[in-house]
Amino acid sequence: xxxxxxxxxxxxxxxxxxxxxxxxxxxxxxxxxxxxxxxxxxxxxxxxxxxxxxxxxxxxxxxxxxxxxxxxxxxxxxxxxxxxxxxxxxxxxxxxxxxxxxxxxxxxxxxxxxxxxxxxxxxxxxx
Amino acid sequence: xxxxxxxxxxxxxxxxxxxxxxxxxxxxxxxxxxxxxxxxxxxxxxxxxxxxxxxxxxxxxxxxxxxxxxxxxxxxxxxxxxxxxxxxxxxxxxxxxxxxxxxxxxxxxxxxxxxxxxxxxxxxxxxxxxxxxxxxxxxxxxxxxxxxxxxxxxxxxxxxxxxxxxxxxxxxxxxxxxxxxx
Numbered sequence: 001x002x003x004x005x006x007x008x009x010x011x012x013x014x015x016x017x018x019x020x021x022x023x024x025x026x027x028x029x030x031x032x033x034x035x036x037x038x039x040x041x042x043x044x045x046x047x048x049x050x051x052x053x054x055x056x057x058x059x060x061x062x063x064x065x066x067x068x069x070x071x072x073x074x075x076x077x078x079x080x081x082x083x084x085x086x087x088x089x090x091x092x093x094x095x096x097x098x099x100x101x102x103x104x105x106x107x108x109x110x111x112x113x114x115x116x117x118x119x120x121x122x123x124x125x126x127x
Numbered sequence: 128x129x130x131x132x133x134x135x136x137x138x139x140x141x142x143x144x145x146x147x148x149x150x151x152x153x154x155x156x157x158x159x160x161x162x163x164x165x166x167x168x169x170x171x172x173x174x175x176x177x178x179x180x181x182x183x184x185x186x187x188x189x190x191x192x193x194x195x196x197x198x199x200x201x202x203x204x205x206x207x208x209x210x211x212x213x214x215x216x217x218x219x220x221x222x223x224x225x226x227x228x229x230x231x232x233x234x235x236x237x238x239x240x241x242x243x244x245x246x247x248x249x250x251x252x253x254x255x256x257x258x259x260x261x262x263x264x265x266x267x268x269x270x271x272x273x274x275x276x277x278x279x280x281x282x283x284x285x286x287x288x289x290x291x292x293x294x295x296x297x298x299x300x301x302x303x304x305x306x307x308x309x
Contacts, residue, residue: 006279008293009276009279009280009290010279012280012289012290012293013279013281015289016283017283035136035140035248035252036140037137037197037201038197040128040140041128041133045133045241045244045245045248048248048251049244049248052247052251052288055288056289056292064286065251066251066252067140067248067251067252067253069140069144069190070192070193071192072190072193
């Protein structure tokens with residue numbers, strides 16, 4: 001397979017612009033994957049990977065993914081925070097790619113909080 | 128941590144926390160001198176000489192939420208196991224440079240692992256930071272520069288899933304092309 005070229009990027013750009021023209025509305029959900037040393041060592045990158053694949057498969061454009069640092073609960077990593085606009089943020093503990101897929105499908109897309117994986121409700125201060 | 132790419136992700140996350148706008152990650156496989164050099168350079172707020180001395184101590188951290196800071200010590204240890212070492216240079220207000228040398232063919236050297244995943248995670252989490260990834264194998268070099276990609280895509284955010292997939296594929300292809308083996 002030949003190396004990717006700028007032309008490919010242009011094609012993607014046109015496709016994305018065409019897609020955006022069809023949809024409207026801003027971001028609805030923000031998902032934060034905690035990427036401190038502890039999170040990374042316990043598999044946060046794999047969780048992130050699974051999440052991005054899910055977003056691609058579901059073809060949703062109103063979900064934003066971001067990363068943050070350690071919040072001091074290293075033993076419960078990998079942690080993620082799901083913030084749906086207008087609702088309290090939910091933190092999930094001990095994540096892995098499988099749980100991530102479930103949370104994405106059930107909570108992010110269908111709005112049903114996955115209680116067995118929840119660590120807490122609400123936001124924290126990251127220092 | 129079992130992969131060098133995870134260490135790189137960790138160190139680069141430090142850089143973003145130091146308010147860096149531009150992060151240069153470079154990797155050099157030198158098969159003749161049997162040396163693998165990784166360096167992460169940022170333009171964040173840097174460290175004082177006092178802090179540099181303490182940075183490799185696992186019980187030193189600037190965070191208040193926990194009492195250990197294992198990122199740099201673990202990387203230094205991974206390097207020492209292969210007969211290499213970690214060099215930390217930093218200037219307050221200018222930035223920090225972490226350079227790590229490994230024995231390339233040493234049996235204890237961790238594999239590089241999923242570096243494409245590392246870069247995509249960094250870009251997705253920090254869309255406003257410019258990243259340059261350079262990977263050199265002897266005379267062949269692969270370079271990824273998010274600045275150039277941003278120029279091409281105009282107002283599409285760089286953390287759009289399609290763009291991230293392009294970047295991931297580009298790194299994978301690029302590394303095969305230069306014959307990267309780490």
